[in-house]
Each structure stands twice: as structure tokens, then as C-alpha cells.
Amino acid sequence: MGVLLKPVITEKMTAKGEKLNQYGFIVDKKANKIQIKTAIEDLYNVQVVSVNTMNYSGKSKQRYTKAGILSGRTKAFKKAVVTLADGETIDFFSNI
Numbered sequence: 001m002g003v004l005l006k007p008v009i010t011e012k013m014t015a016k017g018e019k020l021n022q023y024g025f026i027v028d029k030k031a032n033k034i035q036i037k038t039a040i041e042d043l044y045n046v047q048v049v050s051v052n053t054m055n056y057s058g059k060s061k062q063r064y065t066k067a068g069i070l071s072g073r074t075k076a077f078k079k080a081v082v083t084l085a086d087g088e089t090i091d092f093f094s095n096i
Contacts, residue, residue: 003031003039007092008079020083023090027053027080036080047085054079 008024016022027036033051040048058076062069084090 003028003035004043009092016081017090021086021088022081022083025080025082027078029055029076029078031078031080033080036082040082044090046088046090048082049085050083052081052083054081 005026005028008026010024013022013024016024025036025040031039033053036051036053037048040046055078056076058073060071060073062071064070
């Protein structure tokens with residue numbers, strides 16, 4: 001299993017990509033900033049300036065149904081926001 005799990009494609013991250021040249025990725029919980037930087041540089045052939053990481057904990061969820069109350073948790077994950085050098089971009093939709 002690799003360091004990068006999937007890119008974060010939301011309205012907020014798309015706006016950051018256009019204005020600030022920053023892109024978001026869901027990464028492995030045990031990955032550090034150096035591993036994330038090398039994985040992105042190898043996969044997308046770009047130069048990474050900085051990597052910021054955030055750990056999100058899972059949240060409790062409840063749902064009321066006919067069978068009663070169902071409770072569970074969402075998954076915990078780690079997100080990395082990567083800043084690229086000027087003039088560099090990542091196109092997630094190029095192979096569609």
C-alpha cells in the first residue's frame with residue numbers, strides 16, 4: 001500500500017489549487033512529510049515546496065431506524081496539503 005491514498009477534490013481545495021497552488025491528499029496515517037513529498041514528486045513530476053499534515057479523528061454517528069438506534073463511527077484519517085513551486089500544477093482529470 002502506498003503513501004498516497006486519494007486526492008481531495010472539493011470546492012475549497014479546487015479554489016486553493018487555482019489561487020495558492022495548493023493540493024490536498026488523503027495519506028497513510030504513518031506517513032511523514034518527507035515520504036509524502038517524495039511520493040508526490042515521483043507520481044506527478046512536480047516540485048513540492050512544503051507539506052502540511054492534519055490528523056482527523058473519527059466521529060460518532062447515530063441513526064434512528066425502525067429496528068432501533070444504530071450507532072457507529074466514521075474512520076480516522078490523515079490529510080496532507082501540498083504547496084507546489086510557481087508554475088507547477090497537478091491535473092487530476094487528465095486521464096478521464
